[in-house]
Amino acid sequence: GAVVSQHPSWVICKSGTSVKIECRSLDFQATTMFWYRQFPKQSLMLMATSNEGSKATYEQGVEKDKFLINHASLTLSTLTVTSAHPEDSSFYICSARDSRVSSYNEQFFGPGTRLTVL
């Protein structure tokens, strides 16, 4: 149980284009999903918390108009990097929390999406 998938696993795009990354919880419902970014040899950085049916909560310093998050169902959240630039190249990882087990707070991570902006 507690499997989270991401698509695509890697993407290369031209500067100025937009890229959409999908995060799905495959065998559980996730009212809350999280989006992280990780640069090489650095730790995870939480970008935003995605809540099903409501607006995402962004961490300080993360541009909400650049990183659009949609959590339309209990099993799917999407992150769209708009007008991507080379400095947005990074490893984007989502995680999800099983809403059925309210007393626990484990987050289960997807496999990540490696974005390269040329």
Added chain:
Amino acid sequence: QKEVEQNSGPLSVPEGAIASLNCTYSDRGSQSFFWYRQYSGKSPELIMSIYSNGDKEDGRFTAQLNKASQYVSLLIRDSQPSDSATYLCASHRGGNKLVFGAGTILRVKS
């Protein structure tokens, strides 16, 4: 002061030895704690969670929590080269977010 602190390492241990990974946290309100393993180029994988003071064992892994000292540790017995990875400590204090440490690099040498 960072909320969750870990020694970045690398921690090098010989194969078969016990690896001891340590983590301290600053928020006394933190209630649950997690250890994640992250291989290079991969996403983190949950390996242990602990909520109460004391030890929790799962196979070769033992998590230890001491809330009075604000200290969490992970012991890996019979360390294998495949255990070589970065180990992330995380705490939860309420709300939805986890707070992650920067991670400790473990190298198990055969």
